[in-house]
Amino acid sequence: MSQEEPQSQQSSTNGATRPSVTQHHHPRQRSIDSGTHFTFCGGFITVGPDWKALLVSTTLILAPSAVYLALVAPYLGEHSSWAFVVASALLIFFTLSMLAATSLRDPGFIPRSPPDIDVERGLKPPTRDYIVHDYTVTTKYCPTCNHYRPPRCSHCAVCDNCVDKFDHHCPWVGTCIGKRNYKHFLLFIFSTAILCCWVTATCVYQLSLAADDRDGDWGQAVGDYPASLVLAIYCLVALCFVAGLSGLHSYLVCSNQTTYEHFRRSRWSSGNPYAQGVLKNCGEVFCQAVPPRHTALGVRQREKDANKPPPPLEEDIEQGGGNGIGGSGRNSGGSVNDDDERAEVEMTERNGDGGHI
Ligand SMILES: [Zn+2]
Numbered sequence: 190m191s192q193e194e195p196q197s198q199q200s201s202t203n204g205a206t207r208p209s210v211t212q213h214h215h216p217r218q219r220s221i222d223s224g225t226h227f228t229f230c231g232g233f234i235t236v237g238p239d240w241k242a243l244l245v246s247t248t249l250i251l252a253p254s255a256v257y258l259a260l261v262a263p264y265l266g267e268h269s270s271w272a273f274v275v276a277s278a279l280l281i282f283f284t285l286s287m288l289a290a291t292s293l294r295d296p297g298f299i300p301r302s303p304p305d306i307d308v309e310r311g312l313k314p315p316t317r318d319y320i321v322h323d324y325t326v327t328t329k330y331c332p333t334c335n336h337y338r339p340p341r342c343s344h345c346a347v348c349d350n351c352v353d354k355f356d357h358h359c360p361w362v363g364t365c366i367g368k369r370n371y372k373h374f375l376l377f378i379f380s381t382a383i384l385c386c387w388v389t390a391t392c393v394y395q396l397s398l399a400a401d402d403r404d405g406d407w408g409q410a411v412g413d414y415p416a417s418l419v420l421a422i423y424c425l426v427a428l429c430f431v432a433g434l435s436g437l438h439s440y441l442v443c444s445n446q447t448t449y450e451h452f453r454r455s456r457w458s459s460g461n462p463y464a465q466g467v468l469k470n471c472g473e474v475f476c477q478a479v480p481p482r483h484t485a486l487g488v489r490q491r492e493k494d495a496n497k498p499p500p501p502l503e504e505d506i507e508q509g510g511g512n513g514i515g516g517s518g519r520n521s522g523g524s525v526n527d528d529d530e531r532a533e534v535e536m537t538e539r540n541g542d543g544g545h546i
């Protein structure tokens with residue numbers, strides 16, 4: 190886990206964003222939990238705004254899997270080994286479980302706080318610096334969620350929430366990929382790639398067995414079992430997509446980058462502050478327990494704590510608990526800019542959305 194520490198008073202201002210911030214002289218009322226996602230069972234289940242896309246993705250896996258288990262697996266069980274049926278069922282179940290674990294889990298949404306009037310009036314700086322492995326990481330105050338973003342946090346324009354260790358918004362699973370579901374997302378794409386290879390190989394094997402029964406006539410075998418050929422082609426096409434994705438994310442895990450950081454790596458002029466070697470980078474993703482959800486109650490408590498000396502330090506950050514929310518920024522010469530362009534977009538939008546009270 191990174192050691193991150195808020196630094197002392199930040200005197201520098203971002204010329205591109207501060208004027209927009211200081212134009213808001215009135216606090217606005219926002220629901221502390223608002224966003225475009227849906228929560229059930231007290232937040233145990235969180236569904237992203239693209240839940241219809243999730244249904245499509247589930248169908249794209251479930252429908253061919255059902256055909257495979259109904260037509261191909263039993264043939265292999267009878268003519269070869271029933272282990273094919275068991276292995277196929279387990280692999281399909283694991284893949285769908287990882288899809289559910291990714292898409293139905295809170296990815297790390299950070300609940301909104303009441304507006305910080307001091308920031309909106311320009312009495313507090315719009316940025317905050319953190320020390321991460323001897324690097325200084327600068328983050329911005331989120332004008333939509335009303336808190337200073339922790340390092341690696343970005344505001345998702347689709348979910349309309351800040352997401353802890355934001356990776357990307359995945360339309361296929363219908364929600365963001367962040368600190369709390371990245372591991373499950375990886376297991377989902379890896380298992381999908383393995384499933385595609387498995388189905389393709391076993392379908393071809395089934396056709397070869399059928400052809401052997403027909404004196405080597407593959408045409409007749411395909412004619413008798415057309416579903417096997419269709420499934421093999423379908424999975425080959427899907428494999429092209431998920432294999433590329435698996436390769437990209439394998440590289441990102443080994444180098445400790447999020448997808449978002451990777452495509453904006455020009456910000457890291459002095460190196461990746463999070464990289465700790467391949468083993469530690471992989472361990473950070475696969476060997477750490479899923480952190481607890483950020484709750485609105487936690488936000489309120491941190492705001493209370495922020496008003497008391499001493500200010501929140503590493504403990505909040507280590508727990509991924511919306512560090513620095515409601516507190517004042519402190520100063521140092523920032524070397525890594527961890528903010529994002531969306532902040533400017535949001536500020537521009539806020540100027541015209543008439544949300545003042
Ligand atoms: Zn935000």
Ligand SMILES: [Zn+2]
Nearest residue numbers: 345348358365
């Ligand atoms: Zn999102």
